[in-house]
Amino acid sequence: MRLAPLRFLCFLLLLTFVYFVSACKKPPQSKITIGSKFFTEQVILAELLAQHIEARTGIPVIRKTNLGGTLLVHKALLAGELDLYVEYTGTALTTVLNESPLGDSNAVFHRVKQLYSDRFHLEVTEPLGFENTFAMVIRGDDAQRLHLQKLSDITPIAPKWRAGVGYEFLERPDGFRGLAQNYGLHFAESPKVMDLGLIYRALVDHQVDIVAGNSTDGLIDSLGLVALEDDRHYFPPYDAVPIVSQSTLGRFPQLRAALADLSGKLSAADIRRLNYAVDAQHQDAAAVVRTFRESRGL
Numbered sequence: 001m002r003l004a005p006l007r008f009l010c011f012l013l014l015l016t017f018v019y020f021v022s023a024c025k026k027p028p029q030s031k032i033t034i035g036s037k038f039f040t041e042q043v044i045l046a047e048l049l050a051q052h053i054e055a056r057t058g059i060p061v062i063r064k065t066n067l068g069g070t071l072l073v074h075k076a077l078l079a080g081e082l083d084l085y086v087e088y089t090g091t092a093l094t095t096v097l098n099e100s101p102l103g104d105s106n107a108v109f110h111r112v113k114q115l116y117s118d119r120f121h122l123e124v125t126e127p128l129g130f131e132n133t134f135a136m137v138i139r140g141d142d143a144q145r146l147h148l149q150k151l152s153d154i155t156p157i158a159p160k161w162r163a164g165v166g167y168e169f170l171e172r173p174d175g176f177r178g179l180a181q182n183y184g185l186h187f188a189e190s191p192k193v194m195d196l197g198l199i200y201r202a203l204v205d206h207q208v209d210i211v212a213g214n215s216t217d218g219l220i221d222s223l224g225l226v227a228l229e230d231d232r233h234y235f236p237p238y239d240a241v242p243i244v245s246q247s248t249l250g251r252f253p254q255l256r257a258a259l260a261d262l263s264g265k266l267s268a269a270d271i272r273r274l275n276y277a278v279d280a281q282h283q284d285a286a287a288v289v290r291t292f293r294e295s296r297g298l
Helices: 005-024 040-057 070-078 089-096 105-120 140-146 167-171 176-183 196-204 246-251 254-261 268-279 285-296
Strands: 032-035 061-064 084-088 122-124 134-139 163-165 210-214 225-227 240-245
Touching: 032 040, 032 070, 040 061, 040 084, 040 254, 040 268, 040 285, 070 084, 070 089, 084 089, 089 105, 089 240, 105 122, 105 240, 122 246, 134 140, 134 196, 140 225, 163 167, 163 196, 196 210, 196 225, 240 246, 240 254, 246 254, 268 285
Parallel strands: 032 061, 032 084, 163 210
Antiparallel strands: 084 240, 122 240, 134 210, 134 225
16 A cells, blocks of 8 residues: 555654664663773783673673873763773872872771762772882982982982973872972972883983882882882872772672672782783783682682
8 A cells, every 4th residue: 555645754754763762772781891091000900800700790891901091091980981990099089089198098998989979979899909009219229329218318319310200190199299398309300201111111221210100010129129118108098999880880780799809809919920920021911810810719
């Protein structure tokens, strides 16, 4: 039976409308996306979470690693581009929440957990078991020759030294400016800003004399470097914690138990070994994580 032209036109419009509405409805997400900042440890931690979640829950995981600095990754999480990543409590408190770095590890963790829930609808889960604090690192021969062990030891010689830092450390409230003020450090010139992946090579090559690294970096020991003691306790606690959106937990309730499995499972010595395997031995991060998980029965 033929439709009249008007009825046929209406029929086509109805079909178009139904198709448009259907296309606009996003299907329920069947995958989760895990991100990381732009350095080796973050890539390793993202891979650890991804492998464990896939094995424990069967949920497929998309990896988006080496995205950039703290605020970029945080914004990606808020925008729904990521479901999960690992942050450090002191960084969350100072850089994201713009709060003063006060309190011990437990107090900082609970403060961050409460504020992330209230402000961002994000869940801060239990710490993985290690802290990655900033480390001001010097060459081992300088430490031995000048008898340097603590940050306060370098105050008198800082005017002859050049510092190297990552961009984020230069800008963040718990970074370079506060450190220099706290210890009375006046270097020979403004700090050189460089990629974190190049910072230790610049130190070894005498392009700079002190750098802002991380306490869990595997290259510190392998290159014969020395991390100075923060004897005035300038840096706050930086416990590694997975952060996940509450909407993602609502879609995948089994994710909570999977993340709980990893609570306290990774020591500072563990993460240093993993970082060393990737940075110094040039092993594949996924393979390194797989071996670690097998060794721990995860």
